[in-house]
Amino acid sequence: xxxxxxxxxxxxxxxxxxxxxxxxxxxxxxxxxxxxxxxxxxxxxxxxxxxxxxxxxxxxxxxxxxxxxxxxxxxxxxxxxxxxxxxxxxxxxxxxxxxxxxxxxxxxxxxxxxxxxxxxxxxxxxxxxxxxxxxxxxxxxxxxxxxxxxxxxxxxxxxxxxxxxxxxxxxxxxxxxxxxxxxxxxxxxxxxxxxxxxxxxxxxxxxxxxxxxxxxxxxxxxxxxxxxxxxxxxxxxxxxxxxxxxxxxxxxxxxxxxxxxxxxxxxxxxxxxxxxxxxxxxxxxxxxxxxxxxxxxxxxxxxxxxxxxxxxxxxxxxxxxxxxxxxxxxxxxxxxxxxxxxxxxxxxxxxxxxxxxxxxxxxxxxxxxxxxxxxxxxxxxxxxxxxxxxxxxxxxxxxxxxxxxxxxxxxxxxxxxxxxxxxxxxxxxxxxxxxxxxxxxxxxxxxxxxxxxxxxxxxxxxx
Numbered sequence: 001x002x003x004x005x006x007x008x009x010x011x012x013x014x015x016x017x018x019x020x021x022x023x024x025x026x027x028x029x030x031x032x033x034x035x036x037x038x039x040x041x042x043x044x045x046x047x048x049x050x051x052x053x054x055x056x057x058x059x060x061x062x063x064x065x066x067x068x069x070x071x072x073x074x075x076x077x078x079x080x081x082x083x084x085x086x087x088x089x090x091x092x093x094x095x096x097x098x099x100x101x102x103x104x105x106x107x108x109x110x111x112x113x114x115x116x117x118x119x120x121x122x123x124x125x126x127x128x129x130x131x132x133x134x135x136x137x138x139x140x141x142x143x144x145x146x147x148x149x150x151x152x153x154x155x156x157x158x159x160x161x162x163x164x165x166x167x168x169x170x171x172x173x174x175x176x177x178x179x180x181x182x183x184x185x186x187x188x189x190x191x192x193x194x195x196x197x198x199x200x201x202x203x204x205x206x207x208x209x210x211x212x213x214x215x216x217x218x219x220x221x222x223x224x225x226x227x228x229x230x231x232x233x234x235x236x237x238x239x240x241x242x243x244x245x246x247x248x249x250x251x252x253x254x255x256x257x258x259x260x261x262x263x264x265x266x267x268x269x270x271x272x273x274x275x276x277x278x279x280x281x282x283x284x285x286x287x288x289x290x291x292x293x294x295x296x297x298x299x300x301x302x303x304x305x306x307x308x309x310x311x312x313x314x315x316x317x318x319x320x321x322x323x324x325x326x327x328x329x330x331x332x333x334x335x336x337x338x339x340x341x342x343x344x345x346x347x348x349x350x351x352x353x354x355x356x357x358x359x360x361x362x363x364x365x366x367x368x369x370x371x372x373x374x375x376x377x378x379x380x381x382x383x384x385x386x387x388x389x390x391x392x393x394x395x396x397x398x399x400x401x402x403x404x405x406x407x408x409x410x411x412x413x414x415x416x417x418x419x420x421x422x423x424x425x426x427x428x429x430x431x432x433x434x435x436x437x438x439x440x441x442x443x444x445x446x447x448x449x450x451x452x453x454x455x456x457x458x459x460x461x462x463x
Contacts, residue, residue: 008106011113012093015135018120019127039160041123042134049134049141053083054297055148055164056290059156059193060172060206062338063283066275066315067172067206070287072149074309075294076100078301083140083148085133085161090317090441097136099143101314112138129153133160147299157195168293169196169203169225172286173279174212175337176366190215199223202293206286207231228254228289234265236285238278243321243349245311246273248281250288263292264306272311276319277345284310317440319345322447326422327353327430330444332437334361336369342434343377355430356421357381358414359397360439362390370435371401379429380407384417386438414442419450 002010043050058068065086072084082100089095094103112135120126133153140148150166152159174190190212197203197216203225205216213229220227233254239247248271252263265288273284288306295301319342322328327350333342346355357378361367375381383397398410411417421431433443 004106004110007110011110014113014117015093015128015131018131019125035158036160036162038123038126039130039133039163042119042126042130043137043163045119045122046134046138049137050164052141053145053148055150055166056168056170056294057150057152057161057164057166057196058170058172059152059159059196060170061175061189061193061335062341063172063206063279063286064151066280066283066313066318067170067287067290068149068151069313069315070284070310071170071290071294073101073313074287074291074306075147075149075299075301077309077312078299078305080146080299081144083136083143083145084151085136085140085148086151087129087132087153088437090437091445096132097139099140099145104139108139108142109135112142127160130160147294152193152196155192155195157192159196162196165198166196166201167297168290169198169201170206170286170290171196171203171208171216172206172283173337174208174216175335186211187215191219194219197223197225200225202226202228202296204228204286204289204293205230207282228293230282230286230289233289234285236281238281239270241276241349243276243324244274246276246281247271248273248284250285252292261295264288264295264301264303265292269303269306271307274311274313275315276321276349277341278348279341279345280318317437317444319349320440320444322444326425326427327355328422328447329430329432330440330447331432331434332440333370333374333434334365334436336366336373339370339373339434342432343373346377346432350430353430354379354428355432356425358384358417358421358431358433358439358443359401359435360384360386360394360414360442361392361397361435362388362438363392364390365436367392367397367400367435371404374432374434375401375404375406378406378432380424381409382417382421382424383408383410384414384439384442385412386414386436386442388436388438391436391438414439414446415449418443418446422450 072082076082084098097104194216235253236250250265250269252265317332333339355378383394385391385394394410394412401408
């Protein structure tokens with residue numbers, strides 16, 4: 001008889017057996033797969049589970065996951081049952097679908113996958129992400145969530161998640177990414193991301209490049225969607241920061257009482273954020289703007305719940321400090337804009353500190369632009385790669401880094417790269433691991449193994 005683990009693995013194998021763009025290095029004639037007709041058919045066959053719960057829909061290039069986590073954590077802290085759908089996962093597939101911070105169980109995932117299997121006989125050429133999204137919707141319906149926070153996979157307009165009618169849409173910062181699918185200008189990319197803006201439904205717009213903001217405001221105006229521009233609607237600043245958290249103060253300034261009920265930041269609100277960096281302050285205030293709209297939709301939210309929820313948020317591999325001495329930081333920056341933010345955060349939290357960089361990236365990303373920002377900030381580089389099919393070869397990365405004149409070496413496996421970097425860092429230098437979520441995840445796993453080995457050795461020595 002098959003074990004649960006075997007059934008779970010078979011379910012994952014089946015989900016991954018369909019067209020999976022996350023595994024592709026290049027998107028060519030497969031543009032034809034980006035459309036919503038298959039997803040709409042799937043939803044009809046399943047009885048439209050996405051209509052059984054209110055939702056918040058979050059698109060953007062950067063900060064989607066962090067912003068979604070802030071929203072979900074605050075609503076949960078107010079006593080609600082909250083589903084959260086994000087991608088990709090760091091280590092386990094189950095991370096993508098959670099309720100009140102708990103991953104979907106392997107039993108539930110197997111059962112729901114079995115429910116989906118026969119439908120692929122009717123809906124041909126479906127994709128891995130469409131099936132995963134359908135699975136999340138079914139699970140949230142089955143578990144009777146009070147609210148689901150849904151992160152867009154790619155783009156927005158034609159993303160599988162865009163079959164919902166959310167109580168509020170959220171657009172986090174937009175920058176250049178996935179240009180082969182979304183377009184080569186910020187206007188084109190913003191048009192695709194802004195595809196989640198629904199007629200008459202409010203949309204929260206995070207601070208943006210001027211070109212992207214103009215397009216998003218245009219779309220919202222055309223669709224008669226009330227829009228909240230975070231940088232105009234709120235005044236906020238950092239009060240203090242440490243390697244544990246940052247404290248910020250927020251005030252709603254755009255006539256907050258003009259729409260009832262009152263804003264959660266109608267008076268100055270002090271927030272404690274475990275996620276570090278100026279960009280996380282922007283993400284938190286964007287989430288707060290969305291929470292105002294959720295409150296207007298009838299949810300009983302108060303300032304206490306927001307404070308508690310924000311202080312408890314967990315979102316790994318985003319300027320995550322694995323160790324203080326020496327500092328070992330992992331971050332999921334994967335394009336030029338996010339790499340620039342990372343360098344600013346390093347300078348803010350570790351001014352003048354020398355770092356060794358472990359760099360790995362997906363082959364289809366703007367690697368040269370990322371290197372331009374991060375390599376000048378570090379003393380030397382260890383090129384590496386994750387086991388993901390899209391990972392750029394470590395030796396090829398080494399060749400791209402050599403012209404910067406910094407010492408560089410290449411290791412194909414993180415199991416070799418991280419110990420080598422630790423040896424080179426000694427007690428004086430820090431280590432920063434970045435370039436993709438996959439390389440950050442690999443470092444997180446290897447770090448855990450190193451610490452477990454050290455603990456075992458210590459126990460054996462004590463015995």
